[in-house]
Amino acid sequence: MEDTATFERTDPAAPLRQVGALIRGARQGRKLTQAQLAERVGTSQSAINRIEQGSQNISIDLLSRISTALESEIVSFGEQKKNSHLRVQGGRQLHGTIAVRSSKNASVALLCAALMNRGRTTLHGIARIVEVDRIIDVLRSLGVSVVWSPDGQDVEIHVPDDLSLESIDEDAGRRTRSVLMFLGPLLGRYDTFALPYAGGCDLGTRTVEPHLIALRPFGLSIEATAGWYQATVAPDVPEELTVVLTERGDTVTENAVMAAAVRDGVTTIRNASPNYMVQDLCFYLELLGITIEGIGSTTLRITGRSVINEDVDYWPSEDPVEAMSLLTAGIVTDSEITVTRVPIEFMEIELATLGEMGLRYTRSPEYAAANGRTRLVDVTVHPSKLHAPIDKIHPMPFPGLNIDNLPFFAVIAACADGDTLIHDWVYEGRAIHLTDLTRLGANVRLRDPHRIDVSGPTHWSGAEVSCPPALRPAVVILLAMLAAKGTSVLRNVDIIARGYEQLQERLITLGASIETFRD
C-alpha cells in the first residue's frame, strides 16, 4: 500500500496539512497511537500531533523516519499524479462532534465578485477545495493577485486596473462551471471579452441559456464559437432596469446581481434565487457599498456603483450541503454525533423531512455565523428507527429541499423501512449515479433518468465501487460504505476534493476507518 502526496495546491499550508493527514491516516491504519509513533521515530507525541494537524514544518529526515515506521511512502517527489482510492472498514458507529466548514458555492461566487472591487478583498475561512483552487487559477491568469494567509485560512485579493483577459487559464476555466460567473463582473468593465466554455459535475446537460437571458438586458450578447463564449457589451443600458429570470437558478441570480452591482443604476431582479450562496454574495456586496433590498426573497432591488473601491473583510457562511453530508454519516451508521455550525435556514426542510421519517435529533439555540447574518445551530442525531416517507422526496429552489441535498436521501431511504420514491427533476443525469448503491446491497431501482425507487432497510455489505463522476453521488457512496459491514474500496475519489475539505480525514476523527491509497 502507498499513501503519497503530490503538491499541486495553491494554498501554502495545504502541503503540510496534506502530509499531516496522510501520516494520521497511515498511523491509524496501523493502529498506532501518536505516542507510539513518536517513540518509534524518536520525537514527542506533541510534535506528531502538530505534524498531523499540518501546523509544524517537517524535515525530510523526520519524514523518512515516519515513512519507515509506518511502512508507507508518505511523499513521492517528481512522480506523475496517481489516482487516489479509499479503503473503508464499515459497519462501525461514529461518535463525537464535527463542525461544518464554509461553502464551495459561496466561496466561488465571492471570488468572482471580488473582480468588481478595486480595493482589497479578504475572504476569511474560505473552503480549501479544488473548485476554489480552479477559480483562483483563472483569476491569477488574469493578473489578479490572490494570496493565501500563512495558515491557509484566508485569501487576500487585489485586482489590477487592467486584466490580461487574453491570457486566461483556459484549462482551469473549462473544468469549472463557476467561470460563468465572470460574465456579470466583466461586463461592467469591458466592451468585449471571451470566456472558455464552462465545465462542472457530470450531471447531464446544464444550459447556459438562462445566464444569457438574464444578462441581455445589461447589454450582453454572446456568440459561442469553438469552445469560447465571445461576449460583446452594448453601451446604452437604461438607468432603471427590470430583469426577469426564466429560471430561479443560483449562479444565474448571482450573475445578474453582480451585473446590477457594477453599474450606476437601479435594477430589479425578479424570480431571483434566495439561496445561501446568493445571500452570502449580497452580504459581501453590501460591504462594498451596494444597496440591496429583498435579500432572502425572490425580488431583489439593487442600487449599484460603477466604481467600487473598498477594503473589506468577509466570512462566507457554513455549507448546508456539507451539513447534510455529515448528518447523513451519523444517520446511516446509526450513530449519535453532533454536527456544529449548521446553517439552519437552509436545512429546515431537510430536518423536517427526516423527522417525518422517524429521525430523532436535537438542536441547540441559534447563534450567528462569522458573517453576522447567517443563523447557525448545532444538531445532534440519535440512533433512530427510520421509515419511508409517505410522499416522494423532491427538491425545489430555496426555500425548498436543497437540490444538492437530495442525493443524501437515497442512502438514508435505503436505511429506512419501506419504499421511497426520490425524484431529481433538476438534473438530467444525477439519479442514475445513485444506482451504484446496489453494489453495496441496497435495493435501488431506476424508473427513468430522474426517479429512483429505494426499498429498505438494507443489509449493507462491503464492495469495490468506482467513484461516480459527480460530487454528491460520490459522497453518498462513501457514506454507504461507512454503513456497510466489512471492507469496501472506493476508486478514483479525487472528485470529492472538488467540494469537500479533507472529508475523509474529518470522518476519521468521528471514528470512521478510512484509509487513502494510490495506484
Ligand SMILES: CC(=O)N[C@H]1[C@@H](OP(=O)(O)OP(=O)(O)OC[C@H]2O[C@@H](n3ccc(=O)[nH]c3=O)[C@H](O)[C@@H]2O)O[C@H](CO)[C@@H](O)[C@@H]1O
Ligand atoms: C456553483 C454553484 O452555486 N452551483 C450550484 C448552482 O449551480 P447552477 O446555478 O450552475 O445550476 P444550473 O444552472 O445548472 O441549474 C441546475 C438545474 O436546475 C434547473 N433549474 C434551476 C432553477 C429553476 O428554477 N428551474 C430549473 O429548471 C436548470 O435547468 C438546471 O438543469 O445551483 C445548482 C442548483 O441549486 C446546484 O446544484 C449547484 O451546486
Ligand SMILES: C=C(OP(=O)(O)O)C(=O)O
Ligand atoms: C452540482 C454541484 O456543483 P457545481 O455547480 O459546482 O457543478 C454540487 O455542488 O453538487
